Amino acid sequence: MPTLLSHSSKASLRGLGLGFPGLSQPAAISSCSPNRSFSLGRGKDTRKERVVILGSGWAGYGFARTLDPAKYERVIVSPRSYFVFTPLLASTSVGTLEFRTILEPVRRLSGIGFYQGWADAIDFDRKTIRVETNAAEEVASKTVVPAPATGATQAVTAPPKPKGDLIDIPYDKLVIACGAYSQTFGIEGVREHAHFLRDIGDARRIRLRVLSLFEQCSYPRGTDRLSDADKRQLLHFAIVGGGPTGIEFAAELNDLIRDDLAPMYPDLMPFVSITVYDVAPKVLPMFDQALAKYAMDTFARQNIKVKTEHHLQRLRLADGNLGQRHGALKIKIRELGEQEVGAGLVVWSTGLMANPLIAKLAALELAAPGPNPVASQSTPRHLLRDARTGGIVTDAHLRALTETKDTAATRGILEDVYVIGDCAVMENDPALPKTAQVASQQAAHLAKRLNSGGAAAVAAKPFRFRNWGTLTYLGSWKAIHQSQADELRGWVAWVVWRGAYLTKSMSWRNKLLVPVYWVVSWLFGRGISRF
Amino acid sequence: MPTLLSHSSKASLRGLGLGFPGLSQPAAISSCSPNRSFSLGRGKDTRKERVVILGSGWAGYGFARTLDPAKYERVIVSPRSYFVFTPLLASTSVGTLEFRTILEPVRRLSGIGFYQGWADAIDFDRKTIRVETNAAEEVASKTVVPAPATGATQAVTAPPKPKGDLIDIPYDKLVIACGAYSQTFGIEGVREHAHFLRDIGDARRIRLRVLSLFEQCSYPRGTDRLSDADKRQLLHFAIVGGGPTGIEFAAELNDLIRDDLAPMYPDLMPFVSITVYDVAPKVLPMFDQALAKYAMDTFARQNIKVKTEHHLQRLRLADGNLGQRHGALKIKIRELGEQEVGAGLVVWSTGLMANPLIAKLAALELAAPGPNPVASQSTPRHLLRDARTGGIVTDAHLRALTETKDTAATRGILEDVYVIGDCAVMENDPALPKTAQVASQQAAHLAKRLNSGGAAAVAAKPFRFRNWGTLTYLGSWKAIHQSQADELRGWVAWVVWRGAYLTKSMSWRNKLLVPVYWVVSWLFGRGISRF
Known part of the structure; x- marks a missing residue:
């Protein structure tokens, strides 16, 4: 893989502390493979393309589940080792369900590559991700709210000292699905x-x-x-x-x-x-x-x-x-x-605020596209970030957009980089809500397009959101549901609510255990032991 | 309740830091009752006797389950809010079973009084327990290994500064079932x-x-x-x-x-x-x-x-x-x-070592028994502690024994105080193993005797241990079982092993959930999500 970085962009990467010191070369693919299903030792032409997915939420996990392992090598990078079925999170917090019944361990996906850690930086030109590892047993599975930065630049120029080991993961295609953080509006004491x-x-x-x-x-x-x-x-x-x-x-x-x-x-x-x-x-x-x-x-x-x-x-x-x-x-x-x-x-x-990684990525100076990257050295090119929400702007095909800072502020596509879920802002529909529904539809769409014909198939058909409606549980076996087609309330909505959750996105293990716990909690009470 | 303490024993209690400073009087029973089932406001003659149980393990929880709530007011004092079904603990540590399937919350016992905390001291003469409360959510449910004391006296004269609140719990009958600690033999680094x-x-x-x-x-x-x-x-x-x-x-x-x-x-x-x-x-x-x-x-x-x-x-x-x-x-x-x-x-x-509370209790000077406590003021009387294991010595009826330090070292009974489980050493059978089997049989025996006629019924029939045999799981669906009657090995032992556990001591909730998890883990694998 030739280095595509121009001299100036290399310098700017170093200036941002993203020059990947410590490892002189990104690790070769073969040295990164902990899993037999990875295609080791073959030449680039015959091996499967490696798709690295940042995140294991509705977007990242949903995408990895749907992407065909016969066609792609799938690698997830995520600080969490599992997917959380968030609609039932409140039920676990009160003991109606056991915590593990709403978790799907990433490593249960057959043949998956997984690195637990945070993406610390991405070198888009060399197609390599620097990951800060995070596998200590003290890992808290706790929502992280970043400390308020006095200015956006501070967060970029002074990254916190890494606590984990640093490893480099190369990719052929990258799916950014790292989600968003909780929004505290900087209110004192909330964090x-x-x-x-x-x-x-x-x-x-x-x-x-x-x-x-x-x-x-x-x-x-x-x-x-x-x-x-x-x-x-x-x-x-x-x-x-x-x-x-x-x-x-x-x-x-x-x-x-x-x-x-x-x-x-x-x-x-x-x-x-x-x-x-x-x-x-x-x-x-x-x-x-x-x-x-x-x-x-x-x-x-x-x-x-x-x-x-x-x-x-x-x-x-x-x-x-x-x-x-x-x-x-x-x-x-x-x-x-x-x-x-x-x-x-x-x-x-x-509500939600942007992941600080996005600001870091948007500050990177990218090599110009095309066969001769040195040609447009004078016009810096960046990942396009949505000013209002801080997300990465994508086109209708979920491809990351770039902006070249010339007189016209030309937009382009960052090849092989896709953005889905809460960290994406679609150029043609910027008001799409940051919900599980949107994330999982984007994940399924992108994975199916890639399965059917790679980047060309992605370019052939834009993503379109279908609103399945919103459901909210109100207690005492009651819920409300609203969609374009219908309105439901009371116990009918409750039955729809519970039924709909059961059939969506869960492994058979949890499809079995969730109703068992519903019955057990109803018969014998909720889980109240404290440890 | 008149104060039975002689002047000298009061002074010695204070010298040991056990004089209950801070609360001038032990709280009256009525002010201690968080639970409607407690008999408030009635005179002593009509209210039920209050049996306070220290501990919620095989001995304490088993006793509380069996004691008739129609005849006694039951109060458990324990640092843990649940009973752990220990034979399946190893299965939870590897994810075959979910943690909560082997826990029985104490508060699920209908009408139980419960105070989460450590018994810090007991005033046997005033029949009051000082409890250090422990209900913070950080509670670790972790085995505590006491720091090695340079001498036995140090642990007694310099108790650690209490971290929790201190409350006083009066009792009519006391069942000490506070178990034992892990034995590290003082080996460096083990704790x-x-x-x-x-x-x-x-x-x-x-x-x-x-x-x-x-x-x-x-x-x-x-x-x-x-x-x-x-x-x-x-x-x-x-x-x-x-x-x-x-x-x-x-x-x-x-x-x-x-x-x-x-x-x-x-x-x-x-x-x-x-x-x-x-x-x-x-x-x-x-x-x-x-x-x-x-x-x-x-x-x-x-x-x-x-x-x-x-x-x-x-x-x-x-x-x-x-x-x-x-x-x-x-x-x-x-x-x-x-x-x-x-x-x-x-x-x-x-293996196990004695709970440090026992040494503390054995150091207390007790009032002499009988109608005139002042008479034998000159002959100090103590709880009898087993020299080898550090446990409290009981008679064949599980009643705590005392020793009066006169020329003959006369043994007596400490009225209304019973000791069961790992912290008890039976005078007539000191080699009984510290196992769940012994503890649960002692618990059932004592509770049934008390149900059938109070202290007199306890005195009427001694405890006798029945060895049901020992079972050990060996992996790969195999186990060995040995008792006086039979020997089993292989998958037959495995079936006996699992079957026996199911029917013993578990609530219906867990009788249902444990086999569900056995099937789910067998079909879909063990719980491997990490949080």
């Missing part, structure tokens, strides 16, 4: 004190926290005396963000408390409350007025409070013992002035 | 670096460690180059202790590697090895020669090495990157001289 609900470790931490709070409030008064007011604070569960994730978590939490915890801690029930906060005038904006009202009526009957047009300004640990020993939080809300609201748990679910 | 396999958190850590080691060895060479020799060290799994626990873990680990990890990491298989070390000349001492030989032949066929008469002298982290980044260990063995053996994981399973 440190809020719980997120995007990964399995988050769900585990939330389950432990909820159960622990009840246990902590159940002791008689000891040397450290919890007053009734203290218990009221600790057993206040605050959810910030009134989208489907926040609403479903509130509903599932309420089910857990009513069905399982109330019989065990009857004396604590008067102190329990659940509140959903949102800045918008109404929650569940994707549902029409009637369904949203039905949701609010259902919540009101279950005594879940919904506070719209509330702006959270700060989250901090409560003073004294209540904060230090019990982890109580204080929420400052603009509409309530100086009076803070106490809570034992704050679940944060307000 | 810090070895894994134990006694609690669910231990099983979780072992599973994460095993899977992580394979992942760490699967990368291509990066900036930090793992040589083949390094991989051979990291993928060496050492088990110290050739009793049933160690042997079963080795067998289950071998099943996991052969069935699930070999297809995923074929290139790593030449580096994998499993070794069981024991100081004795033969492993599985409770089995007769023929069955033990069968076990060794089965292991030999599976390439599990068994090294008897090997004395481990030190465990330490390997030097450099291999230790710091990959957690590799170095084992020093007397028989091998200065040459240390490398390992990625050391599982320690060499």
Whole structure:
């Protein structure tokens, strides 16, 4: 593979700390292959093209599942060793389902190549990814919220010191599906004190926290005396963000408390409350007025409070013992002035922000396309980044776009690089939501096109999104569903909801275990052991 | 409840730091009751006797399950919020079973009173237990090995600063079932670096460690180059202790590697090895020669090495990157001289030592029995502790014995205090093994006697142990079973083994889930997701 880097772009890569020091050459393909199914020792002409996929979420895992292993060598690079079936994450956080029933280990894909780690840098010209490895058993499976950078450039010029080993993975085709991060709007204390609900470790931490709070409030008064007011604070569960994730978590939490915890801690029930906060005038904006009202009526009957047009300004640990020993939080809300609201748990679910890797990649200077890269040396070319969301802009075929900074700001295609899922912004449809549905449709489309005829087949047919509608669980066996074709509510929606989830994207193992757990939890109660 | 403490015993309690400072009075029963089923506000004559149980293992949980809630108020004090079905712990550590399928949450016992925490001290005269609470969600469910004390007195006079809140729990009858700790023989580095396999958190850590080691060895060479020799060290799994626990873990680990990890990491298989070390000349001492030989032949066929008469002298982290980044260990063995053996994981399973609480309790000076406690003030009376094992000595009825330090060293009974399980040593049968079988039979016996007529019924019939035999799983669907009546081996033993476990001590939830997981793991492989 000849080095395509021009002198100036090499220099700029080094300036950004992306010059891949330490390894003089990217590892040859044969030295990177831990798996028998890799085609070792053959010449380039006969071996299968290597498709490297960054990410193992709805986009990355869905793509890898669909891509034909007979035609391509598939390699996933992801900090997580599994795919999470996110629609059921809230169910695992309250013990209705066991955590592992919604996970699909990447290595269960037959013949897959897998490197657990973060893509730290990509050399598009030499078609090599530098990966920071991450296989220590302490790995937390926890949502990472990047520390706020004082400016975008700082994040690029001063990357954090790598903790893992660094390895280089070459590719023939690259699929960027590294998703997005949780959006905190830089609000003080959210990164440190809020719980997120995007990964399995988050769900585990939330389950432990909820159960622990009840246990902590159940002791008689000891040397450290919890007053009734203290218990009221600790057993206040605050959810910030009134989208489907926040609403479903509130509903599932309420089910857990009513069905399982109330019989065990009857004396604590008067102190329990659940509140959903949102800045918008109404929650569940994707549902029409009637369904949203039905949701609010259902919540009101279950005594879940919904506070719209509330702006959270700060989250901090409560003073004294209540904060230090019990982890109580204080929420400052603009509409309530100086009076803070106490809570034992704050679940944060307000949307997504771009993965910091994207800014890093967009800052790279790319070699010019075509047979003579030196020719256009004077006109720098970059990956095109969406100014509003920070994602990578793609064409209608999910190919990464570039911009050459000449007078016309010419757009082009970055050969062999595709972007799908939450980190992609489609040029022709920039308003596509960042949902599992979009990501999995993009993944399936791209993989099928590549299966049917490689890059030419991708170019032959654009991606088109089909809206299957939105479903939200409301607790007490009720849900609402809305699509262009129909509207459903009540237990009918619940049956549709559960049925639809079962048949989508799950392995047979989990297709079997999820209904088993539904029955077991219904018969014997949810999983409440704490460890 | 009048204070029975004599002046001198009060002073001695204070001198030991057990004078319960901070709370001027033990909390009244009514202020301690978090549960509606407790009998509040009634006079002492009409309310049910409160039986407080220290511990939630085979002894404590088994006792609480059997004690009649219509006749007694049951309160469990335990640092763990669940009972662990220990015979299946090794199966959870390799992903054959899900962790929660072998846990029974204490609070699922209807009408139970539960305080999560450690008994820190007991005032036998005032019938009150001081408990250090432990309900934080960080609770590790991990085997605790107490730091070695330079002398027995140090552990008593300088108790560690309590981290939790302190609460006082009064009792009418007390059942001490707080178990034993892992025995490390004070060998350097074992506490810090070895894994134990006694609690669910231990099983979780072992599973994460095993899977992580394979992942760490699967990368291509990066900036930090793992040589083949390094991989051979990291993928060496050492088990110290050739009793049933160690042997079963080795067998289950071998099943996991052969069935699930070999297809995923074929290139790593030449580096994998499993070794069981024991100081004795033969492993599985409770089995007769023929069955033990069968076990060794089965292991030999599976390439599990068994090294008897090997004395481990030190465990330490390997030097450099291999230790710091990959957690590799170095084992020093007397028989091998200065040459240390490398390992990625050391599982320690060499037996039990007394719970430090026992030494603390035995050091307490008790009030004299009888109507006039002041009379025998000059003859100090203590709980009787077994010199060899450190347990509390009981009579044949499981009642705690005391010794009065007069010329004859008179033994007596400590009224209303019973001791069962690993922390009890029966005066008439001190060689009873510290097993789940003994603990659960003692628990059932004591609870049934109390149900049938209180203390008088306990005194009427001594405990008698019935040996049901011993079962050990050997991997590859094989097991050995030995009892007085029969000997079984091969798959027949395996069927008996699995069948026997299913019907014993489990809730219906787990009776259902365990076979489901056996089938699912057999059909689709074990749980290998890492989080």
